[in-house]
Amino acid sequence: MGRLNKGTLTEQIANEEPDDDDDMSIDFPVDMQRTVSTGSTLLDLAISGNRKPGGGIPGGIIIELFGPSSSGKTQLMGEICASVQAQGGKVKLGDPEAKYDTIYAARYGFNIDKDTIYFPDTPAEVYKEIYNFQPTGGDIIDCIATDSIAALVAQVDTNPPPVEDDEGKRKKKDKDKDVLIGDKMGGMKPKEMHALIRKAARKLKKSKILCVFTNQLHDSMASYGSKKSTPGGHAVPFFATLRISLSQDKKITETIAFIRDVADAKGNITKKRVEHEKVIGIETTAFTIKNHIDDPYREAPLRIIFKHGFDDIGANLQWLKETLALTSYPAVNKVFPVLLDARKYIQENKLQGALREMVCKYWLEIEQKFHDKMDYESRER
Numbered sequence: 001m002g003r004l005n006k007g008t009l010t011e012q013i014a015n016e017e018p019d020d021d022d023d024m025s026i027d028f029p030v031d032m033q034r035t036v037s038t039g040s041t042l043l044d045l046a047i048s049g050n051r052k053p054g055g056g057i058p059g060g061i062i063i064e065l066f067g068p069s070s071s072g073k074t075q076l077m078g079e080i081c082a083s084v085q086a087q088g089g090k091v092k093l094g095d096p097e098a099k100y101d102t103i104y105a106a107r108y109g110f111n112i113d114k115d116t117i118y119f120p121d122t123p124a125e126v127y128k129e130i131y132n133f134q135p136t137g138g139d140i141i142d143c144i145a146t147d148s149i150a151a152l153v154a155q156v157d158t159n160p161p162p163v164e165d166d167e168g169k170r171k172k173k174d175k176d177k178d179v180l181i182g183d184k185m186g187g188m189k190p191k192e193m194h195a196l197i198r199k200a201a202r203k204l205k206k207s208k209i210l211c212v213f214t215n216q217l218h219d220s221m222a223s224y225g226s227k228k229s230t231p232g233g234h235a236v237p238f239f240a241t242l243r244i245s246l247s248q249d250k251k252i253t254e255t256i257a258f259i260r261d262v263a264d265a266k267g268n269i270t271k272k273r274v275e276h277e278k279v280i281g282i283e284t285t286a287f288t289i290k291n292h293i294d295d296p297y298r299e300a301p302l303r304i305i306f307k308h309g310f311d312d313i314g315a316n317l318q319w320l321k322e323t324l325a326l327t328s329y330p331a332v333n334k335v336f337p338v339l340l341d342a343r344k345y346i347q348e349n350k351l352q353g354a355l356r357e358m359v360c361k362y363w364l365e366i367e368q369k370f371h372d373k374m375d376y377e378s379r380e381r
Contacts, residue, residue, distance in 0.1 A: 031059070047291065049367070054360055060206070067248075073246055281305040317339060
């Protein structure tokens with residue numbers, strides 16, 4: 001790689017020395033020999049279930065995860081990072097919002113130390129990390145994640161001409177101070193994001209580095225078209241191989257009961273059952289609105305439990321019940337009328353793998369039915 005020059009991001013890339021192997025005239029297909037999991041069996045299948053048994057995410061691509069607040073974007077990104085680490089890959093997490101909960105992340109397997117996380121302010125700083133990232137090599141997938149694009153700001157000229165103070169003396173601002181003085185010209189952030197993605201996409205593909213961006217969904221100011229938009233311009237949506245939209249469907253509640261001693265007006269003590277209800281998580285739908293790996297427009301239900309992460313067992317049990325039109329939850333070799341009982345049975349008997357195999361089997365069976373029904377003839381020229 002060439003030397004990273006000073007200046008704005010677009011100037012850095014324009015002045016960068018070209019790589020000897022930077023010829024991308026031949027667009028090689030996505031390598032599916034090795035993939036990492038999203039933490040959800042159903043989402044893995046939705047992404048690439050027809051390309052590889054069990055599905056998953058390949059390396060060398062750009063992913064955008066977006067949706068409204070509290071829809072599971074950061075959780076999904078963290079689950080992907082945890083899967084990368086579990087397979088021996090390195091992770092670099094950009095946290096411009098400076099609010100990532102490292103203790104919670106460790107509970108679902110994403111281990112963060114001082115070498116893992118950094119706090120970028122601008123797209124230029126993200127590009128610098130991508131540029132300097134040294135991949136593990138071999139067939140290992142590494143990951144660079146940024147949470148989120150919306151929190152990045154444009155880097156503008158930080159060395160304005162000298163100004164005179166009240167005493168007529170000139171004073172000069174330190175160009176390294178207060179670099180984030182705002183985008184008064186407008187459109188700088190989308191331009192910098194485009195410069196970042198255009199160059200980084202080729203480097204990522206050649207090195208099998210997975211690049212994950214989360215993004216927020218904001219109200220659009222446009223007078224026509226979609227009323228919602230994602231910040232940062234069109235670069236990430238255009239260059240992304242995979243875009244996943246997340247939307248919260250409902251809250252997951254749990255009820256517990258206690259037997260309490262209750263006194264009436266006369267002081268008589270009786271036993272009474274008292275119930276308490278608490279929201280313990282959310283159900284979210286992940287929708288692949290863009291997918292260059294497999295068929296797009298697939299949906300996958302996700303269950304996210306607070307202080308735990310993805311409840312893949314519960315999501316799989318619920319999907320099997322609904323897909324097979326059952327009245328109970330099929331816990332591999334036993335059925336239960338209550339989801340929590342079925343989930344506990346799977347976990348205690350270490351049947352998670354067998355449950356995933358059941359889901360993959362029926363998912364592929366449905367896919368095959370669609371394939372057989374369409375049965376389009378081969379096109380000839």
